[in-house]
Amino acid sequence: MKHKHITTLFLIATLILTCLTPSGSFAANPFTYTVKLQQSGQGRLYWNYNQKGNFFFNGSDTYDKACLAENIAYRFVILPERCLIAEPSEGWYFDGFRDSQGHTLKLDKQRVDVIRITIKGARFYDSVVSYSDPRFKNVTKSHYKATIKATLKALYGTTRYKIMETLDVYKVPKKTQTIQACFREKKPPVLNVPETLQKEFNDAPFYAIESLPVDYNAVFHTSSSRLLTVDSKTGLCSIKGEGIAVISVTVDSTRETSRGQWNIRVYIYPGKVNLTSAIRSKDKKSITVKWKSDTLCSGYEIQAAADHSFSKIAAKKIVASGKTSSTKVKTAKAANCQYLRIRAYKKSRNEMLYGNWIQIPVK
Missing domain, CATH: 2.60.40.1080 (Immunoglobulin-like)
Structure with missing residues (x-):
C-alpha cells in the first residue's frame, strides 16, 4: 500500500523520481522508459497518480482530471511503479490491453479498494489491496481487516475509513512499449424467452x-x-x-x-370439468346436467348433439357463474341429443379462456 497524502515525505520522493510528461521533454537515458498509449472504443484511462504525485481521486470523490491518461507517449523513471485504471463509458466494457501488433498484452492486475479517510473535515484518499484479490484467498477477513486498520492507524492516526469503490489496477511494465486499451460496446443479452x-x-x-x-x-x-x-x-x-x-x-x-x-x-x-350426469327429462324437452363446480372460473358452456363428434349442435347453454353445479338445457329435440359436453371458461384481461371439453352420453 502506498500513502498518497500530498503532505507526506513519500510524495516528495515520488515527485523527484516521477517524470509524467510527454516524450521529448527529457533526454533518453538507461533509467527511463517510454509508454505510448492508444485507445479504441469509448472509455477513459487514468494513471494511479499524476505528475505531482497526487492520487487519482480528488477532494470531491471523483477522478482527478490531472490523472487522465491521454493518447500520447509518456516517459517515466524506472523506479516509481506506474499503474493504469480503465473506466469504460456507459454501455461499454473494458476488453484488455493489446500491443502495437494487436496481440493480447497481459499486464499484472491487482484488485484494490479505493478508500477515503476523513480527519477533522479533511479528506484523504488511498488504495489498499482488496480482500477480493486472489492473494488473500487463504487469509481470514478478520485478519485482513486488522492488518489494514493497523496500517491506517500508523499512517493517519485513525482506523476508520470508507470504501469508495473497488478497481482493477494494471501495472505497467518498466520498459518502452505501446499499450492499446480496448473498450467494446455491450451487446443485448441473448436469452430464449417465450412470448x-x-x-x-x-x-x-x-x-x-x-x-x-x-x-x-x-x-x-x-x-x-x-x-x-x-x-x-x-x-x-x-x-x-x-x-x-x-x-x-x-x-x-x-x-x-x-x-x-x-x-x-x-x-x-380452466381445468376439465368434473361432469357427473346428464339425464333427459320425462317429457323429452330438457336435459338436467350436474357437475362439480369450479369456483375459480367465470362460467360454463354446455352443448348437446346427436353424435359424439358434435358435428351438429342440437342444444346449447351458457352458465355465467363458476359456483353453479347444475342446470337444465332446454331443447325441442331432447330425444335426439345422445351426447352432452361441458367446458369451463374464464374472463381475464378482456380475453376468454376456454378449458377442454368433457362429454358423457345422455341417459
Missing part, C-alpha cells in the same frame, strides 16, 4: 425459462400472485388460479452484456 406460455389449472410447477445461463443474474416477478407465484431467483412457477398473468424477467448487465427485460404472457386455462 407466451399455455398452461392449464392443476398443471405441475414449471420454469418460466427452461435453460437459464448460469452467468445470468435474472430476477423474476409475477403480475398476480393470485394466479401464479414465481421464485424471484430461479423462475420456478406454481399455478394458483385461472386467467392471464404476466411474468417479467430482468437480467442485470454483465461484463459484456447490457441489461435486458422481457415479459412472458402466461395463459392459465
Whole structure:
C-alpha cells in the first residue's frame, strides 16, 4: 500500500523520481522508459497518480482530471511503479490491453479498494489491496481487516475509513512499449424467452425459462400472485388460479452484456370439468346436467348433439357463474341429443379462456 497524502515525505520522493510528461521533454537515458498509449472504443484511462504525485481521486470523490491518461507517449523513471485504471463509458466494457501488433498484452492486475479517510473535515484518499484479490484467498477477513486498520492507524492516526469503490489496477511494465486499451460496446443479452406460455389449472410447477445461463443474474416477478407465484431467483412457477398473468424477467448487465427485460404472457386455462350426469327429462324437452363446480372460473358452456363428434349442435347453454353445479338445457329435440359436453371458461384481461371439453352420453 502506498500513502498518497500530498503532505507526506513519500510524495516528495515520488515527485523527484516521477517524470509524467510527454516524450521529448527529457533526454533518453538507461533509467527511463517510454509508454505510448492508444485507445479504441469509448472509455477513459487514468494513471494511479499524476505528475505531482497526487492520487487519482480528488477532494470531491471523483477522478482527478490531472490523472487522465491521454493518447500520447509518456516517459517515466524506472523506479516509481506506474499503474493504469480503465473506466469504460456507459454501455461499454473494458476488453484488455493489446500491443502495437494487436496481440493480447497481459499486464499484472491487482484488485484494490479505493478508500477515503476523513480527519477533522479533511479528506484523504488511498488504495489498499482488496480482500477480493486472489492473494488473500487463504487469509481470514478478520485478519485482513486488522492488518489494514493497523496500517491506517500508523499512517493517519485513525482506523476508520470508507470504501469508495473497488478497481482493477494494471501495472505497467518498466520498459518502452505501446499499450492499446480496448473498450467494446455491450451487446443485448441473448436469452430464449417465450412470448407466451399455455398452461392449464392443476398443471405441475414449471420454469418460466427452461435453460437459464448460469452467468445470468435474472430476477423474476409475477403480475398476480393470485394466479401464479414465481421464485424471484430461479423462475420456478406454481399455478394458483385461472386467467392471464404476466411474468417479467430482468437480467442485470454483465461484463459484456447490457441489461435486458422481457415479459412472458402466461395463459392459465380452466381445468376439465368434473361432469357427473346428464339425464333427459320425462317429457323429452330438457336435459338436467350436474357437475362439480369450479369456483375459480367465470362460467360454463354446455352443448348437446346427436353424435359424439358434435358435428351438429342440437342444444346449447351458457352458465355465467363458476359456483353453479347444475342446470337444465332446454331443447325441442331432447330425444335426439345422445351426447352432452361441458367446458369451463374464464374472463381475464378482456380475453376468454376456454378449458377442454368433457362429454358423457345422455341417459
